[in-house]
Amino acid sequence: MGKSYSNVSMAIIRRLPKYYEYLKQLIDKNIDRISSKELSRMIGFTPSQIRQDLNKFGGFGQQGYGYNVEVLYGEIEKILGLNQSYSIVVVGAGSLGQGIVNHIDFENCGFDLKALFDIKYKFMGKKIKGAPIFYIDELQKFISENHIDIGVICMPEEFVQDTANKLIESGVSAIWNFSPIDLDAPEGVIVENMNLNNGLLTLSYFVSNSGKDQVK
């Protein structure tokens, strides 16, 4: 991908997977064009927000025609970087690591799960979704030798920063962090936090404030 996108907010980026998902559904139904209004009814964003969002990336719509579904899907695929393949390792093969690996469709999202790592000997020699589990001491060597792009962290809090440091030193570009710890990472290394505890606290806010003022 040669383009670069300036002036793109986090909010837009987080909406892109939603566009991608719904366009895929349209393709599966053999629908070849759609207006921002129809798209709005499906996704729930307003038509003007949809037009604004997609304009940021060059605007793929034509007035009176709408969007060509396949073209738009292909462009969003490129914007999301899904026309490339990324290699990934998961550190922590315990309950959460296994749950995530089993649940997420890495392959269909263009991610190549290469291995899992854990401290527990009982996991060694086992495989999850075809990926082998290795002992944690082999992490750095494996990453350097296999040009791993992304490390997923699913381990107890006390090991998280140390594991992140090892991932970064060995050359990953990004960390997907499922721990509640805020990681220190040098500029240029991407950290995407999936703090599940915070998700629960947000839910608590909504439940406790439901029936009061609507939150927009």
Next chain:
Amino acid sequence: MGKSYSNVSMAIIRRLPKYYEYLKQLIDKNIDRISSKELSRMIGFTPSQIRQDLNKFGGFGQQGYGYNVEVLYGEIEKILGLNQSYSIVVVGAGSLGQGIVNHIDFENCGFDLKALFDIKYKFMGKKIKGAPIFYIDELQKFISENHIDIGVICMPEEFVQDTANKLIESGVSAIWNFSPIDLDAPEGVIVENMNLNNGLLTLSYFVSNSGKDQVK
């Protein structure tokens, strides 16, 4: 909690757990007051954003003094509804459901995990973190009889909407949805989506655009 908060954006609500987490750390270190500037250095939000955020909820700071840590923590706890207790069930006791239950500190967040439900007989009679696993057919009766507030959905896509309907009909106020399906829910029922696939796609965007324009 008697107060209600208007004009509060989703962005602020999603920052509240972060404030809560860092204030807890300060309390653990016996620090009793803090300026927005110091808080900014810890959390990474700007001092003016911090002042604006906290002003939305009534403003707990005093010029020249800063914030009383314990008071602020207590207020955010109330805002998040953590001074109440919520009962919760998890539907899906497979790999992801077990991972989440083992990983999340329900108890310390004020959540009372009452039971898990699954379709597989092999799980029946087992417990996870002290909570029993029941057969899925008992879900609705259990929710009605035990006044369950929140249902967590951790199951294969094809059962998600049907499960959500059952949870809603039986009276839960909120659903924490770990599936990639967008749920239909009537007004008044809160749905908090944790779409892990979308997290992965966002990560793909960042990795593919790293080294290009910085995203703010």
